[in-house]
Amino acid sequence: MSDEDWSAGAAWMKGEIMPVGRAALPVTDWGLTHSDITYDVVHVWDGRFFRLDDYLDRFEESLRKLRLIVPQRRDDMRQILHAIVARSGLQRSYVSFVASRGQPSVPGSRDPRLCENHFYAWCVPFVWVFPEDVIERGAHLLVPDHIHRIGTSSVDPTAKNYHWGDFTQALLEAKETGFDSTLLLDAQGCVTEGPGFNVFMIKNGRAKTPRTGVLEGITRKVTMEICEHHGVPVERSNIQFEEFLDADEVFVTTTGGGPVSVTKINDRVFSNGAGGEITTLLNQTYWQWHNDSTMSEAVDYAREAPGVAV
Ligand SMILES: Cc1ncc(COP(=O)(O)O)c(C=O)c1O
Structure with missing residues (x-):
C-alpha cells in the first residue's frame, strides 16, 4: 500500500x-x-x-x-x-x-x-471480524480457563477501549490450538465477550445475552430489536458458562459482520456443526435492514473534492 x-x-x-x-x-x-x-x-x-x-x-x-x-x-x-x-x-x-x-x-x-x-x-x-469462510461454517471459539476478562472496576467495558491485554493472550492460544477466536469469562465464571463481538445464546426459542461486563454493542442492540420483530423473546442476564454450553444455538454480534453463528466452543459442538435456524433468520434480517432508509444515511460521494478540509 x-x-x-x-x-x-x-x-x-x-x-x-x-x-x-x-x-x-x-x-x-x-x-x-x-x-x-x-x-x-x-x-x-x-x-x-x-x-x-x-x-x-x-x-x-x-x-x-x-x-x-x-x-x-x-x-x-x-x-x-x-x-x-x-x-x-x-x-x-x-x-x-x-x-x-x-x-x-x-x-x-x-x-x-x-x-x-x-x-x-x-x-x-x-x-470482517471473521473471514467469510468462517461465517459460512460457523465460528469456533476457545474459552480459556486461566485468562479472565479484566474486572469492570478496573476497566469499564461500556466505554469502548484499547485495553486488549486479556484478549490478545487468549487470541494467541486460540490461534495456536486451531480456533478462530476467543470468548472470555469473568472471574465469577460468567460469559462476557470476545475481541470485537458480543455473544448470545438461544435455548428453547428464547434469546439471552450477558447484561453486564460487556460493551453495549450496537449490533447487539439491533439484534435485540430484530428478535422482538420476529417474536423471539430476548433478555439481558448474566450467564454462567455451564448454562451457555447447554444452549441450542450460540452466535456473536459485531459491526464487522452482523450476527455470526458459533458452531464450536472448546470441544462442545452446537447446532450439529451448522448455523442455527434462529441465528440464520437474525442474520438475514440484519442485512435486510440495511436497505431500510430510516436506519441509514447516504454518503454524498460527489461532494468531497480532493484536498477539501473539514
Ligand atoms: C469488546 C467488544 N465487544 C463487543 C463489540 C461489538 O460491538 P458492536 O456491535 O458495536 O460492533 C466490540 C466491537 O468492536 C468490542 O470491541
Missing part, C-alpha cells in the same frame, strides 16, 4: 483529510503510551452509514465516562466521518473515530489534566 493510496482509506487529523497511510500520532501521545483513548466503529454498507446516531450516542457516552473533552461537537464528527468516506470513495467501509488523551503540555508530567485531548477518524475497506 502506498502512503498516497486513497482506495486503502482516508483519515482526518487536525483539520486535514489525508490518505490513511499518512495518518500518524506522536510517540508520546497517551493514547499510545497509556492506552488512554476511546474509539468507536461504524460501518458504511453500499454507500450508506448504518445506524450512525447509535454509534455517535455511544461515543459521546464513552467520552463522558473517561472524562475526555474534544473540540468537535456531534455534528462536526458526523461531517468528518462523511467527508473521509466520501474522499476515499469506499462503498463498504469500516469507519473508526477516536478521542485520545493526547500529551501533557509539561513534558513528562503525570497529570492527565494537562493533556490536550484530541479527536481523529479514519476509514478503511470493510473489515
Whole structure:
C-alpha cells in the first residue's frame, strides 16, 4: 500500500483529510503510551452509514465516562466521518473515530489534566471480524480457563477501549490450538465477550445475552430489536458458562459482520456443526435492514473534492 493510496482509506487529523497511510500520532501521545483513548466503529454498507446516531450516542457516552473533552461537537464528527468516506470513495467501509488523551503540555508530567485531548477518524475497506469462510461454517471459539476478562472496576467495558491485554493472550492460544477466536469469562465464571463481538445464546426459542461486563454493542442492540420483530423473546442476564454450553444455538454480534453463528466452543459442538435456524433468520434480517432508509444515511460521494478540509 502506498502512503498516497486513497482506495486503502482516508483519515482526518487536525483539520486535514489525508490518505490513511499518512495518518500518524506522536510517540508520546497517551493514547499510545497509556492506552488512554476511546474509539468507536461504524460501518458504511453500499454507500450508506448504518445506524450512525447509535454509534455517535455511544461515543459521546464513552467520552463522558473517561472524562475526555474534544473540540468537535456531534455534528462536526458526523461531517468528518462523511467527508473521509466520501474522499476515499469506499462503498463498504469500516469507519473508526477516536478521542485520545493526547500529551501533557509539561513534558513528562503525570497529570492527565494537562493533556490536550484530541479527536481523529479514519476509514478503511470493510473489515470482517471473521473471514467469510468462517461465517459460512460457523465460528469456533476457545474459552480459556486461566485468562479472565479484566474486572469492570478496573476497566469499564461500556466505554469502548484499547485495553486488549486479556484478549490478545487468549487470541494467541486460540490461534495456536486451531480456533478462530476467543470468548472470555469473568472471574465469577460468567460469559462476557470476545475481541470485537458480543455473544448470545438461544435455548428453547428464547434469546439471552450477558447484561453486564460487556460493551453495549450496537449490533447487539439491533439484534435485540430484530428478535422482538420476529417474536423471539430476548433478555439481558448474566450467564454462567455451564448454562451457555447447554444452549441450542450460540452466535456473536459485531459491526464487522452482523450476527455470526458459533458452531464450536472448546470441544462442545452446537447446532450439529451448522448455523442455527434462529441465528440464520437474525442474520438475514440484519442485512435486510440495511436497505431500510430510516436506519441509514447516504454518503454524498460527489461532494468531497480532493484536498477539501473539514
Ligand atoms: C469488546 C467488544 N465487544 C463487543 C463489540 C461489538 O460491538 P458492536 O456491535 O458495536 O460492533 C466490540 C466491537 O468492536 C468490542 O470491541
